[in-house]
Ligand code: TYD
């Protein structure tokens with residue numbers, strides 16, 4: 126039977142359309158004849174006990190923070206998607222992370238000379254690094270197959286610039302990104318070469334293709350932060366070869382990215398101000414302290430604004446509901462803005478108590494005591510839950526000179542926050 130397929134989004138239809146009903150692209154329908162039935166080999170079935178566990182080789186990138194997030198290094202045959210906003214530092218990070226390995230770098234966004242200049246600036250001039258500006262997928266795969274070098278890692282910077290000549294769509298379109306990624310993943314698995322695919326995401330969360338790859342790759346890393354701030358966090362959203370809890374922290378300097386070990390790196394200054402609160406959370410093996418900022422203002426809108434950045438929107442709504450019920454502070458005539466300083470993200474519920482304290486502090490226009498840290502999850506009944514990491518966070522906070530640490534012991538209920546403002 127003949128069917129028609131949209132070359133842009135893959136929409137399937139039994140008749141031809143001038144404009145795709147799904148993605149609205151014009152003249153994208155192509156005739157697609159189903160393959161004639163061939164004799165099919167039955168699938169091979171193996172007893173579970175007969176499978177030998179050939180452990181895959183892990184290769185260190187030489188950057189501790191990257192290895193930590195990956196679960197100890199890159200695994201041969203692993204395909205990693207590195208997503209982040211343009212200009213956040215993905216290329217800089219990868220250039221530094223391939224120094225320890227025999228690597229082929231596909232520079233689709235910059236010329237080889239530009240990459241070389243940057244490499245010299247950040248002192249990443251490995252002799253085992255090879256580069257190509259070619260962005261035709263078949264040409265890239267042919268080059269890897271024919272070369273005498275045995276590459277440990279292939280970096281594709283970025284997946285949106287590589288294209289397949291099988292499709293007429295422009296590079297970066299969903300069908301191109303999928304086709305190119307399919308070919309790369311297939312090659313990586315069959316030949317045991319690790320690959321890192323760079324994908325740009327926009328602020329609105331539209332990953333222009335790469336998000337559609339998340340389920341195909343073994344590991345999805347997000348590089349986040351704000352270009353105006355110097356700190357960056359590398360997080361694993363998915364990891365078939367390790368945990369997703371670990372984070373890598375970096376500082377963008379004039380000479381590339383520097384690894385950051387300090388738990389308090391994200392706290393610029395310890396001055397107090399209404400709406401400003403320090404929270405402590407544990408991510409993977411490390412404790413980290415973040416600054417939460419809230420701004421509560423009388424609203425002139427019929428439906429007041431709730432603007433949340435870097436925190437879970439529904440979590441903030443829940444905290445507002447708990448504050449209303451237990452502290453009798455009604456914010457329905459107030460706009461509430463709530464964010465994490467530095468463009469970072471805090472998803473742990475252990476930050477709840479700090480978020481609540483920050484909102485109330487801004488509402489009352491009273492600062493919280495200096496050198497204080499908040500640790501605790503807020504329950505629906507207004508109780509503050511103990512976290513498994515309380516003792517670890519308390520010890521770490523003391524080590525960094527914090528004087529008052531508020532956990533469920535000092536503030537067993539959300540209403541205990543009242544005592545700060547009386
Ligand atoms: P880049 O790695 O090109 O970002 P991406 O690949 O995610 O688009 O980094 C771009 C920014 O990083 C650029 O605006 C300048 C800054 N930068 C530094 O501050 N110091 C450095 O040593 C380098 C190489 C870049």
Ligand code: MG
Pocket residue numbers: 212215216217234282
């Ligand atoms: Mg780049």
